Amino acid sequence: MPGQARYLDPAIIARLGTIDLKARTIVEGFLTGLHRSPYKGFSVEFAEYRQYLPGDDLATLDWKVYARSDRHFVKKYEEETNLTCHLLIDVSASMAYASGTVTKLQYGSYLAGAIAYLMHRQRDSFGLIAFDDSVAALLPASARSGHLRLVLLALERLQIGMRTNVAKPLNDLAAAVRKRGMVVLISDLLDDPSAVLDGLKHFRYRGTDVIVFHILDPYELQFPFEQAARFRDMETEEEVAAVPASIRDDYVQKMQELIGFYRRELGLAGIDYCLLETSQPLELGLMSYLMTRHRVL
Amino acid sequence: MFGISFLSPLFLVAAIAAAVPILLHLFHRKTEVVIDFPAVRLLKRAPVQQHRRRRLRELILLALRVVALVLLSLAFARPYFAGAVAPASAPLTVIAMDQSMSLSAPNQIERAREAALRAVAAAAGSTALTLVTFADAATVAVEPTTDRAAMRLAIAEVAPAPRGTRYRTALARASEVIGTREGRVVVVTDLQQAGWEANDEGGLPDGVDVEVAAVAPPPGNLAVTSAERRDGRVIATVQNYGNAESKTAVRLLMGSAVMAQADVTVAPLAAADVELDVSLPRTGQAELRIDDPIGYQLDNARIVSLEPPSATPVAVIVADPTGASGGLYIERALNVVGRGREFSVDVLDGSALAKWAPDDFQRRAVVFLLGTRTLSRAGRDQIRSYLARGGQVLVALGPMVDVGTLTDVLGVAIAASGDPVRTPGATMVATDGRHPIFRPFLNPSGALGDVQVDQYRRLTEHPDRVVLARFSGGDAALSEQVVGEGRLMIYTSDLDNEWSRFPLNAAFVPFVVETARYLSRGESAGEAAAGFEPRESSPAATTAEEFTKAIDRTNRSNLVDPGQAARDVEDQQRWWQVGLLLMLAALAGEALLGRRTT
Numbered sequence: 042m043p044g045q046a047r048y049l050d051p052a053i054i055a056r057l058g059t060i061d062l063k064a065r066t067i068v069e070g071f072l073t074g075l076h077r078s079p080y081k082g083f084s085v086e087f088a089e090y091r092q093y094l095p096g097d098d099l100a101t102l103d104w105k106v107y108a109r110s111d112r113h114f115v116k117k118y119e120e121e122t123n124l125t126c127h128l129l130i131d132v133s134a135s136m137a138y139a140s141g142t143v144t145k146l147q148y149g150s151y152l153a154g155a156i157a158y159l160m161h162r163q164r165d166s167f168g169l170i171a172f173d174d175s176v177a178a179l180l181p182a183s184a185r186s187g188h189l190r191l192v193l194l195a196l197e198r199l200q201i202g203m204r205t206n207v208a209k210p211l212n213d214l215a216a217a218v219r220k221r222g223m224v225v226l227i228s229d230l231l232d233d234p235s236a237v238l239d240g241l242k243h244f245r246y247r248g249t250d251v252i253v254f255h256i257l258d259p260y261e262l263q264f265p266f267e268q269a270a271r272f273r274d275m276e277t278e279e280e281v282a283a284v285p286a287s288i289r290d291d292y293v294q295k296m297q298e299l300i301g302f303y304r305r306e307l308g309l310a311g312i313d314y315c316l317l318e319t320s321q322p323l324e325l326g327l328m329s330y331l332m333t334r335h336r337v338l
Numbered sequence: 339m340f341g342i343s344f345l346s347p348l349f350l351v352a353a354i355a356a357a358v359p360i361l362l363h364l365f366h367r368k369t370e371v372v373i374d375f376p377a378v379r380l381l382k383r384a385p386v387q388q389h390r391r392r393r394l395r396e397l398i399l400l401a402l403r404v405v406a407l408v409l410l411s412l413a414f415a416r417p418y419f420a421g422a423v424a425p426a427s428a429p430l431t432v433i434a435m436d437q438s439m440s441l442s443a444p445n446q447i448e449r450a451r452e453a454a455l456r457a458v459a460a461a462a463g464s465t466a467l468t469l470v471t472f473a474d475a476a477t478v479a480v481e482p483t484t485d486r487a488a489m490r491l492a493i494a495e496v497a498p499a500p501r502g503t504r505y506r507t508a509l510a511r512a513s514e515v516i517g518t519r520e521g522r523v524v525v526v527t528d529l530q531q532a533g534w535e536a537n538d539e540g541g542l543p544d545g546v547d548v549e550v551a552a553v554a555p556p557p558g559n560l561a562v563t564s565a566e567r568r569d570g571r572v573i574a575t576v577q578n579y580g581n582a583e584s585k586t587a588v589r590l591l592m593g594s595a596v597m598a599q600a601d602v603t604v605a606p607l608a609a610a611d612v613e614l615d616v617s618l619p620r621t622g623q624a625e626l627r628i629d630d631p632i633g634y635q636l637d638n639a640r641i642v643s644l645e646p647p648s649a650t651p652v653a654v655i656v657a658d659p660t661g662a663s664g665g666l667y668i669e670r671a672l673n674v675v676g677r678g679r680e681f682s683v684d685v686l687d688g689s690a691l692a693k694w695a696p697d698d699f700q701r702r703a704v705v706f707l708l709g710t711r712t713l714s715r716a717g718r719d720q721i722r723s724y725l726a727r728g729g730q731v732l733v734a735l736g737p738m739v740d741v742g743t744l745t746d747v748l749g750v751a752i753a754a755s756g757d758p759v760r761t762p763g764a765t766m767v768a769t770d771g772r773h774p775i776f777r778p779f780l781n782p783s784g785a786l787g788d789v790q791v792d793q794y795r796r797l798t799e800h801p802d803r804v805v806l807a808r809f810s811g812g813d814a815a816l817s818e819q820v821v822g823e824g825r826l827m828i829y830t831s832d833l834d835n836e837w838s839r840f841p842l843n844a845a846f847v848p849f850v851v852e853t854a855r856y857l858s859r860g861e862s863a864g865e866a867a868a869g870f871e872p873r874e875s876s877p878a879a880t881t882a883e884e885f886t887k888a889i890d891r892t893n894r895s896n897l898v899d900p901g902q903a904a905r906d907v908e909d910q911q912r913w914w915q916v917g918l919l920l921m922l923a924a925l926a927g928e929a930l931l932g933r934r935t936t
């Protein structure tokens with residue numbers, strides 16, 4: 042899908058107007074590329090009639106129509122579930138980093154918006170929680186028609202916060218979520234990996250499915266700097282003088298070890314993990330989300 | 339500093355560029371690139387470069403860059419080590435110190451040294467000093483330097499010498515040393531009048547100040563102006579240069595033994611002869627000495643040779659000794675000097691020469707060849723052999739000389755015209771007045787300009803022949819050349835009063851005598867020549883004002899660039915090449931270290 046990939050380029054999406062338009066553009070483009078919606082299924086809302094074919098479940102046969110027309114038709118219903126999804130987005134200072142035009146927070150916002158838009162189409166209930174070392178914004182999950190606008194508006198108004206403390210809001214939220222559902226975590230995970238893991242496991246203990254979008258800038262993965270410089274931590278403002286060429290290999294190795302840790306440990310905990318670079322098309326994130334949702338349902 | 343000078347010191351200004359890497363270093367430190375980065379915690383765990391080690395490398399890099407720039411500017415400034423030689427651009431004070439015989443009076447040289455030391459002390463610290471000692475010649479005793487101790491040491495060693503005084507020679511030497519720089523001359527002298535030799539050349543450049551540190555001359559002086567052995571006696575002449583009658587003892591010494599003694603009283607500004615009748619050996623030498631407690635000490639003694647004087651054998655070969663032009667004038671001229679004892683002259687024609695034994699002829703110190711027309715084959719061979727084996731010949735190309743046979747006679751082609759050039763009233767001018775033959779004519783009263791020549795033979799110029807005098811038309815009058823082991827002088831007119839009236843001129847006798855002396859390389863026998871003229875014994879002095887006014891001033895643009903010596907020294911040392919090599923080494927080190935750092 043080269044055309045769709047170009048269309049869903051985060052840099053292009055960033056130039057679009059409101060986050061509502063961005064989310065719709067992402068999702069519609071993504072769905073158009075799929076050619077069909079695989080998400081038609083059981084639903085309480087009528088969708089269409091179709092002539093009976095051998096093999097169809099007799100339970101779907103509309104006997105009233107058969108009585109009036111003496112023809113066999115089956116009723117198709119739009120899918121409707123009671124899935125409740127919580128979008129958790131990290132707004133800590135490190136999410137403001139961008140080697141290009143799109144910061145990690147922007148990328149995460151587009152992704153969250155797109156998922157929200159997709160949930161809205163699926164009649165799912167969804168909410169939004171922004172956090173750094175505490176909860177910065179909270180929109181409870183809802184499936185009402187106007188809820189999408191509120192979520193998108195909240196995403197558009199997200200402000201960069203302070204230091205990351207993923208574990209604390211995760212634990213707080215896990216305790217608050219009573220109904221089984223789904224949690225989507227969008228973060229760079231630059232926190233204590235064990236604490237992050239513990240927080241996510243907390244959800245799993247309560248039967249909540251979790252998908253983690255690990256958002257990283259390409260520079261964080263490749264560390265392509267050339268000139269010796271002082272690198273200042275965006276959250277702690279701690280500085281480290283370094284000559285990139287001499288430490289690049291070691292740094293990349295450390296980063297890959299961190300990614301590997303999350304991928305391995307989250308997998309063992311039954312948590313989906315998706316690494317996304319801010320230069321990658323957003324459809325990859327949507328694809329991961331849908332796969333998880335499909336598994337959940 | 340450290341004896342280092344620079345040919346192009348302005349390039350040192352470029353060393354300011356060394357401040358650029360320093361400023362960049364400081365600037366770089368203040369504005370070091372700071373990059374906000376989220377994953378610094380991973381960097382901390384990476385082996386980041388030790389800050390202290392990196393700082394040390396940066397300092398080494400900075401030092402190498404600064405050194406490279408400084409070395410580059412130093413190389414372009416072209417340094418050289420001149421020891422204590424002062425920089426060519428420094429102001430220079432020349433201390434010209436008189437050490438002639440006239441500084442040999444008691445305590446005189448000590449006063450001269452004190453005056454010179456005062457001049458050293460008075461010179462500003464940034465001023466270079468040089469010491470020029472002079473008598474009849476000038477010597478740079480201390481090259482331009484800022485080392486005062488070296489100057490004092492050299493001044494302490496200056497002692498009077500038995501030489502005359504030539505102020506212009508000293509001034510010329512000082513002028514050379516000063517060159518084009520700012521200069522000043524301090525002349526330490528007794529201001530003796532005799533030091534101004536009219537024919538000397540030399541002055542000081544415009545703008546060079548002169549200070550005269552006068553050393554007072556003695557009130558009087560007694561000098562032995564001549565001493566010789568004559569007929570078993572020793573006759574000495576004592577001159578009194580003072581204004582008062584003076585009495586002194588005259589002693590004749592052989593070793594430390596007094597052989598004879600006499601007292602003599604000499605009137606003011608007069609001379610007196612003293613005869614010492616004493617029996618002396620026929621060989622060796624004696625010293626004749628007088629007592630002079632106040633005057634110059636170096637003119638109080640003369641060496642007397644005890645050997646009888648031997649005359650210099652001279653042969654004058656003519657065409658016809660009985661004729662009017664038979665070498666008469668030369669014979670008479672040579673017999674004038676030394677009362678006939680300096681030269682032994684034989685005048686002979688070709689037939690007489692043929693009868694001479696070859697060895698007898700070979701003993702002639704000088705041969706004047708005035709005529710060749712009667713020379714036989716044997717005579718020609720004798721002359722040619724004499725010249726080739728080291729003989730000294732002057733040939734006068736007069737009417738009695740057959741130019742066509744001269745090549746056969748002399749063994750060398752002289753390329754002279756057969757017919758004489760008729761130029762009535764032509765005069766003779768010396769091309770080099772310092773040549774020994776022409777020294778007596780330096781005084782205008784004895785100038786050769788009065789000599790008039792009517793005819794001469796034109797001599798073709800030859801690179802092996804040095805022309806010593808020319809006629810007013812430009813043709814050679816007197817030339818000199820080497821033939822075999824001997825020396826040949828050619829006078830292109832005659833010396834017998836036929837083509838000129840030269841023999842009747844007052845210049846003829848000194849000309850012939852000095853020519854004979856020059857060819858025979860002889861000294862006047864019987865008395866050792868002193869290194870100064872009698873007038874050096876006269877304490878008559880000028881004033882400092884007269885001395886200053888007598889100095890000729892020259893244009894600085896005519897001077898030789900004094901920086902040439904510095905350029906020669908620098909060219910020999912070539913330290914700029916070393917500087918460039920070191921700079922390249924510094925840059926190579928910087929590149930290697932910089933590569934490791936980045």
